[in-house]
Amino acid sequence: MEKVYFDSRKCLGCHSCEFACAVEHSQSKDPTKAHLEDEKPIPRRNVKLVDGMCLTLACRHCEPAPCVEACIAGAMQKEDGQVKCDTDKCIGCWMCVMVCPFDAVRPGKLFTIKCDMCPDREDSYACIEACPTGALFVATPEEFREIAKRKEKTTKVEPPI
Amino acid sequence: MKAVIIGNHAAGLSAAETLRKGDPSWDITMISREDVPPYSRSLIGYIVSGEKQVEDIFFKAADFYEKNSIHALFGAEVVKVLADEKAVLLSNGEKVNYDVLIIATGGTPAMPDIPGIRNKGVFGFRDLNDAKEIIEYCDDVDTVVVLGGGLVGLKAAMGLHGRGKKVKVVVGSPNVLSQIAGPLEAEIFEEYLTEMGMEIIPRTSPAKILGKKKVEGIETTTGKKIKCQMVVVAKGVRANKDIAQGADIKTEYGIIVDEHCRTSVPDVYAAGDVAQSPDNVRKEKWMNALWPFAVEEGRVAAENALGKDTVLRARTSMNSLRIEDLAMITCGLTGAREEVEGAEVTTVKGPGKWDSKRFILKDNRLVGFALVGDVAHAGVLTSLITKEVDVGKVKKELFSGKYDFSTMLPLVRENKDKFREPEYEEVFSFF
Numbered sequence: 001m002e003k004v005y006f007d008s009r010k011c012l013g014c015h016s017c018e019f020a021c022a023v024e025h026s027q028s029k030d031p032t033k034a035h036l037e038d039e040k041p042i043p044r045r046n047v048k049l050v051d052g053m054c055l056t057l058a059c060r061h062c063e064p065a066p067c068v069e070a071c072i073a074g075a076m077q078k079e080d081g082q083v084k085c086d087t088d089k090c091i092g093c094w095m096c097v098m099v100c101p102f103d104a105v106r107p108g109k110l111f112t113i114k115c116d117m118c119p120d121r122e123d124s125y126a127c128i129e130a131c132p133t134g135a136l137f138v139a140t141p142e143e144f145r146e147i148a149k150r151k152e153k154t155t156k157v158e159p160p161i
Numbered sequence: 162m163k164a165v166i167i168g169n170h171a172a173g174l175s176a177a178e179t180l181r182k183g184d185p186s187w188d189i190t191m192i193s194r195e196d197v198p199p200y201s202r203s204l205i206g207y208i209v210s211g212e213k214q215v216e217d218i219f220f221k222a223a224d225f226y227e228k229n230s231i232h233a234l235f236g237a238e239v240v241k242v243l244a245d246e247k248a249v250l251l252s253n254g255e256k257v258n259y260d261v262l263i264i265a266t267g268g269t270p271a272m273p274d275i276p277g278i279r280n281k282g283v284f285g286f287r288d289l290n291d292a293k294e295i296i297e298y299c300d301d302v303d304t305v306v307v308l309g310g311g312l313v314g315l316k317a318a319m320g321l322h323g324r325g326k327k328v329k330v331v332v333g334s335p336n337v338l339s340q341i342a343g344p345l346e347a348e349i350f351e352e353y354l355t356e357m358g359m360e361i362i363p364r365t366s367p368a369k370i371l372g373k374k375k376v377e378g379i380e381t382t383t384g385k386k387i388k389c390q391m392v393v394v395a396k397g398v399r400a401n402k403d404i405a406q407g408a409d410i411k412t413e414y415g416i417i418v419d420e421h422c423r424t425s426v427p428d429v430y431a432a433g434d435v436a437q438s439p440d441n442v443r444k445e446k447w448m449n450a451l452w453p454f455a456v457e458e459g460r461v462a463a464e465n466a467l468g469k470d471t472v473l474r475a476r477t478s479m480n481s482l483r484i485e486d487l488a489m490i491t492c493g494l495t496g497a498r499e500e501v502e503g504a505e506v507t508t509v510k511g512p513g514k515w516d517s518k519r520f521i522l523k524d525n526r527l528v529g530f531a532l533v534g535d536v537a538h539a540g541v542l543t544s545l546i547t548k549e550v551d552v553g554k555v556k557k558e559l560f561s562g563k564y565d566f567s568t569m570l571p572l573v574r575e576n577k578d579k580f581r582e583p584e585y586e587e588v589f590s591f592f
Contacts, residue, residue: 008591048567053592055567060584064460066474066540069175070453072203074220089217091204098481098490099453100540102584103566107488107537141583148590 001081002138004115004125005147006056010135011047013054018043020130021058024118042108044115045127056136058127059083059104059115067096067105067114076112081141084119087111162187164466165249165257167239167404168265169193170202171452172433174221175459176263181229183467189231190257192249196235197289198223203452205292206316210323215289239266242408244426249404261428261466264405264416265459268398268434268450273308277370283392286317295321295393302326302390306379308367310337312482314395315350318359319484321393329360329387331379336363338489339497341480345508346489346531347497349515353487362387398450400435413437414448420472422462430466432458441547442477442493442528449478475547481536487515490539493529493546494521501528507560518562525553538565545569548579 019031026034026041034041045058061083068076068083075089076096085096090111097107106113118125128136139147164180166173169191180187199221207213226233234257241250242264248256270285272278282302284295303326307318310332318328330337336347337354351361365385370392371378378388400415411417411425415437422430422438433455440447457473464471479492494501505522516534520527520542527545541564545552550572552559558568573580574589 005587006591046565048565050567050570055570055588057566057588060587062582062584064457066453069456069460072201072220072452073218074201089220091207093203093483094481094488094490094536094539095453097536098479098492098539098543101544101582102588103538103541105540144587144590148586151591 002140003061003081003144004058004117004128004136005139005144006136008053008055008135010133011054011056012133012135013047013049013056014132015047016130016132017045017056017127017136018047020126021045021115024120024126029120039109042106042113044104044113046103056127057102057104060102062102066099066101070095070099082117083114084116085112085114162260163258164189164261164263164463165259166191166263166265167193167249168263168267168433168435169195169199169233169235170265170267170433171455172265172267172436172459172462173263174199174225175456176265176430176432176463177229177231177459178221179460179463180467181231183464183469185230189229190234190259191226191231192234192237192239192251192257194236194238195288195290199225200289202288203316205286205289206320206323208289208292209295209317209320212323239404242404242410242426242429244408244410244429247428259428262430263459263462263466264410264424264429264431264435265433265455266401266404266435268400270313270394271397271399272394273367273396275367275369277372277376278394280370280372280376280392281374282372282376282390283370283394286313286393286395287398292320295391296324298391299324299326304329304389305391305393306331306387306389307393307395308379309395309397310334310361310363311340311395311397312338312480313398314393315354315482315484317393317395318354321391322357322359326391327358327360329362329389330354331362331365331367331381331387333366334363334497336497337361338482341478341491341496342489342531343495343497343519345517345519346491346495346533349517349533350484350487350489353484353515357485367392398434400437400448400450402435405431413446417446418458421465421470422458422473423465428466430462432462438473438476440477441475441549447478449476451479453479475549477546479543481539487534488536489531489533490536491529491531492539492543493527495519495529495531499529504528509560509562520559522552522556525551525556527552527559535562541566541569545572548576550576550579 022043204218238252416431434450509518521529
């Protein structure tokens with residue numbers, strides 16, 4: 001079970017992750033066409049500037065997860081440490097929106113919009129791939145605790161080609 | 162160890178699942194009056210409207226009991242808890258022993274004691290059986306009176322409206338939704354429902370239900386007659402706490418539990434709509450009969466039964482309602498009758514016709530909010546209420562309606578003792 005974490009020290013607030021997330025959740029998955037689709041894709045990750053620092057935030061897959069406990073339709077489920085919304089079951093009652101303390105579950109048109117850990121990809125995440133500074137990285141909670149304890153830089157930054 | 166869980170819904174299932182996950186060796190028995198796979202009671206309105214079939218509203222797989230090795234004693238009723246013997250007595254005289262008992266018996270629709278209430282065509286709106294009976298009776302029905310304009314009443318109204326019936330919602334209060342919203346929000350919904358073709362009749366209570374055997378209408382306390390062929394009663398729910406009596410389990414409106422979901426009797430827990438549990442805003446034990454709390458209480462009861470020291474999250478009443486395209490989320494002291502002394506109330510209307518936001522502050526703490534229309538970011542506000550932090554710093558953003566997680570970030574950083582969940586640590590580790 002792994003999650004996407006971020007190192008705020010390396011984040012420049014460039015919104016690349018947000019953009020890549022929106023493209024990943026578009027029909028075309030094409031960055032030049034996604035914005036032209038009838039229903040504009042919505043990013044599951046949001047970038048904000050706070051106190052002079054950058055924050056990029058998506059679902060924390062909480063344990064226990066308030067959104068899973070709040071779901072009256074059985075749509076929000078946690079499997080292998082990851083919270084996912086079964087959009088066929090979701091009725092858009094927004095109970096999850098009411099309880100998500102991280103603002104990572106949003107009301108869409110018909111159903112809840114949240115990080116789904118890129119189900120159309122095999123072993124990569126759109127946000128991590130798009131991050132030019134390596135601020136976003138994947139780890140298990142145990143690995144993350146170790147990294148955070150050492151407060152080390154998590155990945156080497158490759159110079160742009 | 163042997164656990165007995167009475168009830169087979171949100172709280173009971175959550176307890177069973179938690180026990181099984183925590184310890185594969187436990188012997189788990191679930192006892193329930195209903196004999197159906199785990200379905201969501203909150204969704205029976207969709208069954209009535211015809212939008213969903215029964216199998217669409219199952220929220221656990223039908224083989225849940227088998228898979229989790231749970232003895233399902235369904236169609237059975239517990240009449241008494243024999244705490245001295247550590248057993249429960251069933252209506253057929255059988256006794257079932259327990260080491261740990263979790264009472265998750267839920268509630269029953271409160272039926273007003275008026276003439277005609279037993280007529281054919283009068284229904285509660287609680288479980289699948291109610292939904293099925295309503296559908297069976299529906300064919301010759303043209304007009305339905307729904308008694309009560311709370312969440313359940315409006316869900317019933319929507320279900321029947323969806324089925325093509327003329328719906329009249331009769332409310333004793335001046336407005337619908339008076340328990341969870343003020344007149345401002347209620348009037349928006351009343352206008353919306355009226356535009357949909359429903360009739361809202363406020364300040365009206367039924368004196369009797371008309372008709373010899375079948376419902377032909379209702380007569381109000383002022384003598385006015387309203388013709389209808391069906392009455393759906395949604396005047397609140399009474400906790401099914403009778404089995405606690407005689408066992409010295411402390412009750413008031415429900416079975417009193419502490420933050421560990423323990424009752425006053427050792428090894429007996431209560432969870433869900435039957436439980437009267439701590440409310441951190443009201444500072445007393447309260448009947449917050451809500452799905453999220455039922456699931457949480459089931460889990461917390463089970464974890465404590467397993468020997469862990471788990472407590473309920475800080476909480477107060479909260480509700481989410483969506484009717485067609487109009488959504489509302491309220492939390493805290495927002496009801497029409499809940500006046501907060503010395504409160505600072507700010508209301509923002511617009512930008513859309515249906516949009517409104519109301520914030521209630523007391524001593525710089527958010528104690529309630531009601532959002533209609535745009536409900537995004539509501540969870541941030543909910544956590545500001547339940548964590549009881551000083552929101553003075555972010556008042557401007559709150560009142561302008563421009564808030565999200567980043568708005569409250571400074572508050573989280575200043576109040577690390579209150580935001581202790583490890584997920585906050587994840588967000589702030591490198592700040």
